[in-house]
Amino acid sequence: MQAGLERQSGQNYGRWVSSPNWVRSALAAPVVQDPGTRMQYSTASTHLVAAILTRVTGRPLLDVARDWLGPVPGFRITGWDRDPQGIYLGGNQMAMCTRSLLAFGAMYAQEGQAGGRQVVPRAWIDQSWQRRTASIFSGQGYGYGWFLGQMGGRDVRYGWGYGGQMIYVFPATRRQPAMAIAMTSDPDLPSGRTGHRDQLHRLADRIAAAV
Structure with missing residues (x-):
């Protein structure tokens, strides 16, 4: 939440999720402050983390989450929205x-x-x-x-x-x-x-x- 990029939450959220590529749109946002300074709460920031994990593991993030957290008794993810490229949304919409x-x-x-x-x-x-x-x-x-x-x-x-x-x-x-x-x-x-x-x-x- 300190990337310095314009936040893609609040009034900007709808425009962001309406874009054809959420990762590219997040990275193309203007820099509004120095990275590592004031918090800019942005769903796009956590979605970039999801995209990185997807690339590094080479697997759908839902499968990774179920593997990592499967040993937790009573824990279950029943659904999760994805972006146009199929990457599970890193910020919300996890059922x-x-x-x-x-x-x-x-x-x-x-x-x-x-x-x-x-x-x-x-x-x-x-x-x-x-x-x-x-x-x-x-x-x-x-x-x-x-x-x-x-x-x-x-x-x-x-x-x-x-x-x-x-x-x-x-x-x-x-x-x-x-x-x-x-x-x-x-x-x-x-x-x-x-x-x-x-x-x-x-x-x-x-x-x-x-x-």
Whole structure:
């Protein structure tokens, strides 16, 4: 989210996904700031990561994701939109039920372990939770796809999807075990400017405090 390219989310999203080649369109966007500086939240940035993974592995990204995350009990991707070139969309439109989101969050909460295996390297989780920039939405820290904040008097890392699809991960402390919370909402309605996201945050905060 610090590529420096004009963001292809918000008011630019529709134009971007209407282009004949999403990768080329993302790379052709004007440079609006120095790379590595201020956050520019852009779905195109994560889609470029998807395109890179597709090229490097030589396989459809859905197959790769199912292989990598297959050992996670209860996790399942039932559908995923693709761009005109057949690359799975790296930013959104991945169909999962609430239980699948929770299974993914629980795996992160357990330092990458699930089903008796180390599914995601602990080092990667640590890197993804390091503050890389500040969120343009809240001013909170932002790592690799995770917003960094506090809820219920403890640290939280959360993923926020359009409409209010949420994963909250609370790392373990000396006094409290690790915990994950998942919430799903109407995928066709915005959650930021409507206040719905903030309502979900307050609910997660109360749950964390109660636990």
